[in-house]
Amino acid sequence: MMTTTETTEMAKSSPNPPANPALREERALPDLHALQTFLTVCEAGSMVLAAQRLGVSQSAVSQVIRSLEGEYGVQLFDRDVRPARPTRAGTILLEMADRLLAEARGVAEELRKSVRLDHAQLRLGCVDSFAATLGPALVRGLSRSARQLQLWSGLTPGLNAQLLGRELDLAICTEVPVADVKLAQRRLFSEHWVAVFPKGSAIAPMAEARELRHRVGGLPLIRYTQRSVIGQQVERFLRHIGVDAPRRFEFDATDPLLSLVAAGLGWAVTSPLCLWQSRAWVEEIDLVPLPPSRLGQRDFFLIYRGAEWSDIADDIARITCAVLERELVPAMRAMLPALPDDAIAPADIQTNPT
Incomplete structure (x- = not known):
């Protein structure tokens, strides 16, 4: 019979079971390294040969096997024969370990394959003018590599916020976030x-x-609202060329802006892509090219997490450039003969930029 002192010492030396059930579950998971060692012993026919294959000492192999036997509460090898042979329990574990290790080896390749070939729920955000003009062709081009594709449109500030919050995977905007x-x-x-x-x-x-300020006469300026990035960009451009017009008409979208111009109620500064988005009005307006200046353009940027979406970003850049050069720009010039040749300038295609 144990004394109180012996019982206390055993309690101190015995490991306390974790209170958290999740930790108990984690401890019960198979040790893949130990199973690989066990499998190597079975294949090699002895612990000595297994140690040579694994590049470790025989004692290390023996310790791993004894650890497995202690964990599962069974004897895995019959040590009364030479060389040691798997017991019935060892044979069962051998079959189970072989399947488990084969599945484990396939995880990395399956993951790479899934990321490469099956971009599930690809979420792409675009400013409205891009989504309405280049969006359909981009979706068509990406449909071969993206099984599920969601295209969201909106204003640049909202898209940038959604990208930073991981609600979007990639975003096409006219300004870059912080x-x-x-x-x-x-x-x-x-x-x-x-x-x-x-x-x-x-x-x-x-x-x-700068000559624009002398050409408009008394015709009112129709603006994009200042809560939109295009409105802010156009306003910076107008200040740059010295146009200071009273604020009378402001709109979030190009359709109502062009409808007022078509009705003879004012003039506006816009972009070729916005004109194409609202091309129902182009026959009722006159387009006047503006000479290039420091603030006389807007840029479209693709923003994404480079470590995760570089391959898709390459596809988007190539598709966008191809659609602009082969489809969109020729169609725009046919409908808008006054549009300059350099009105839209695709960037040079680069892959995985730093």
Whole structure:
């Protein structure tokens, strides 16, 4: 019979079972390294040969086997014969370990294959003018590599916030968010601002954008609202060329803006892509090219987490460039003959930029 002192010492020396059930579950998981050692012993026919294959000492192999026997409460090898042979329990474990290790080896390759070939729930955000013009062709081009594709449109600030919050995987915006070392960015293309006037305004071409302030006369300026990035960018451009017009009409979208220009109620500064998005109005307006200037363009950027989406980013850049050059720009020039040749300039295609 144990004394009180002996019982106390055993309690101190015995490991306490973890209180958290999740920890008990984790402890019960198979040790793949130990199973690999056991499998090597069975294949080699002895612990000596297994140790040589594994590059460890015989005692290390023997310790792993005894640890497995202690964990499962069974004897895995009959040590009364030479060389030692698996017991019935050892034979059963051998079959189970072989299947388990084969599945474990396939995890890495299966994961790489899934990421490469099956981009489940690819979530792409685009500013409205991009989504409405280049969006369909981009979806068509990505459908071969993305089984589930969601295309969201909106304003740049909202898209950037959704990207940072991981609600989006990639975003096509006209401004980049606050610097984040985890985010990569690449410029897809640029477009120059153009002025639009009511049909028949007969505005002569300009050598410098600053001449615009003398050509508008008393015609009111119709603006994009300042809560949109395009509104802020156009406003910076107008200040840069010295246009200071009263604030009367402001809109979030191009359709109502062009409808007022078509109705003869004012003039506006917009972009070729916005014109194509709202091309129902182009026959009722006059397009006036604006000479290039420091703030006379807007850029489209693809923003994404480089460590996760570099391959898809390459696809998006290639598809966008191809659609612009082969489809969109030729169609725009056919409908808008006054559009300059350099009104839209695709960026040079690069893969995995740093």
